[in-house]
Amino acid sequence: MPNSIRNELSGTVKSVKIGDIVSEVVxxxxxxxxxxxxxxxxxxxxxxxxxxxxxxxxxxTNVSVCRCTCGGH
Amino acid sequence: MPNSIRNELSGTVKSVKIGDIVSEVVxxxxxxxxxxxxxxxxxxxxxxxxxxxxxxxxxxTNVSVCRCTCGGH
Amino acid sequence: MPNSIRNELSGTVKSVKIGDIVSEVVxxxxxxxxxxxxxxxxxxxxxxxxxxxxxxxxxxTNVSVCRCTCGGH
Amino acid sequence: MPNSIRNELSGTVKSVKIGDIVSEVVxxxxxxxxxxxxxxxxxxxxxxxxxxxxxxxxxxTNVSVCRCTCGGH
Amino acid sequence: MPNSIRNELSGTVKSVKIGDIVSEVVxxxxxxxxxxxxxxxxxxxxxxxxxxxxxxxxxxTNVSVCRCTCGGH
Amino acid sequence: MPNSIRNELSGTVKSVKIGDIVSEVVxxxxxxxxxxxxxxxxxxxxxxxxxxxxxxxxxxTNVSVCRCTCGGH
Numbered sequence: 260m261p262n263s264i265r266n267e268l269s270g271t272v273k274s275v276k277i278g279d280i281v282s283e284v285v286x287x288x289x290x291x292x293x294x295x296x297x298x299x300x301x302x303x304x305x306x307x308x309x310x311x312x313x314x315x316x317x318x319x320t321n322v323s324v325c326r327c328t329c330g331g332h
Numbered sequence: 333m334p335n336s337i338r339n340e341l342s343g344t345v346k347s348v349k350i351g352d353i354v355s356e357v358v359x360x361x362x363x364x365x366x367x368x369x370x371x372x373x374x375x376x377x378x379x380x381x382x383x384x385x386x387x388x389x390x391x392x393t394n395v396s397v398c399r400c401t402c403g404g405h
Numbered sequence: 406m407p408n409s410i411r412n413e414l415s416g417t418v419k420s421v422k423i424g425d426i427v428s429e430v431v432x433x434x435x436x437x438x439x440x441x442x443x444x445x446x447x448x449x450x451x452x453x454x455x456x457x458x459x460x461x462x463x464x465x466t467n468v469s470v471c472r473c474t475c476g477g478h
Numbered sequence: 479m480p481n482s483i484r485n486e487l488s489g490t491v492k493s494v495k496i497g498d499i500v501s502e503v504v505x506x507x508x509x510x511x512x513x514x515x516x517x518x519x520x521x522x523x524x525x526x527x528x529x530x531x532x533x534x535x536x537x538x539t540n541v542s543v544c545r546c547t548c549g550g551h
Numbered sequence: 552m553p554n555s556i557r558n559e560l561s562g563t564v565k566s567v568k569i570g571d572i573v574s575e576v577v578x579x580x581x582x583x584x585x586x587x588x589x590x591x592x593x594x595x596x597x598x599x600x601x602x603x604x605x606x607x608x609x610x611x612t613n614v615s616v617c618r619c620t621c622g623g624h
Numbered sequence: 625m626p627n628s629i630r631n632e633l634s635g636t637v638k639s640v641k642i643g644d645i646v647s648e649v650v651x652x653x654x655x656x657x658x659x660x661x662x663x664x665x666x667x668x669x670x671x672x673x674x675x676x677x678x679x680x681x682x683x684x685t686n687v688s689v690c691r692c693t694c695g696g697h
Contacts, residue, residue, distance in 0.1 A: 269363065290366075294665075297397060301411055307399060311399065319368060321686075322367065325340075325627035325628065336660070349425075351570070367446075374629075393662075413510075427539075436507040440541065440590065441543045443543060451543070460544050463542075465513040473531040481689065503555075516612075538589075560658070576689050588684040606692050607688075612661045616666075619634060
């Protein structure tokens, strides 16, 4: 369903760590790894595992910016 | 300073739209454009403009995931 | 696309206020009005207007709880 | 105390799952279940248990919206 | 009402800037100024103005940390 | 690196609780204790322990406000 979440970064699931309440999913994207911490129930419902195609979704109001002085480019 | 924010996506400032209270900065990254909505005072302090090297910073607890059925890969 | 966002509250768009950078969408749900502040570009892309069927999406890590002593039940 | 959090959804505690650092509280509201992930210390302080009257609190900047094409209405 | 929001920083309203959709409230606390961006409707409802006693409320999952190498202590 | 995160509260690490996926760091600041829930990997990378100088970082869009009627001032 079309939604208002501006940032959708496509990639491949690199790792899934299931925790008691929340779990960590790391998605490998062309811009580097993106770590998501989501509820464990959601991760089980999605049945995500390494190698699956997945997207990281981020609301624009939850993104900060920094001016880069590192060599990371 | 080393901090706990897990996701730091490097790229180049594509656009800056200054608003009355918040402003929108779009950073072009290898994984696509990332839109950030931050306070206008911050954007002025950082003096960001198109072409500058910048990073999008996102706390892992603010990232959701979806299983991709689109052709976006 | 199936995603990890746990809370999806269905309702009807009650009002849309377009701002310079962000906009406010109020969705009338059986649990009361839910106000969302999202980027104006997203609201224009979705072309939402009063009377449309819509859902409010909220990540579980962004929900706080309180014990109710009010008569609001 | 009067505060700026726009969304206060009244309901009844359906379940409480206590975790090592965070816990999950599900509140049954007229708009469906709302899942909250909050710190375990908070949940213990509030001493919430199933059947208690409770509200889900959500800041408007943390609500996204989608146009509904599902039959969920 | 007792709620799960762990961080409540007391202080005095230093400034209020009303915007079209969101507004900025700066609260002077013993730990320095804390800036909040909240919906303009909330700010008008609270009728906050400089000199008023107010608290900044922050959910623990929305706080990041950094190791300090600056002299800011 | 200069970034857009408006709120940086300096203090001293009071406690660190390591969890399976997320961990809790409490920082003692002049405005009271600030609790942060961040990914466990970040906490281990930062190697924070009680007595260390640290800052709590909070994006302005994640701060709510309340009018204080308590004696907390």
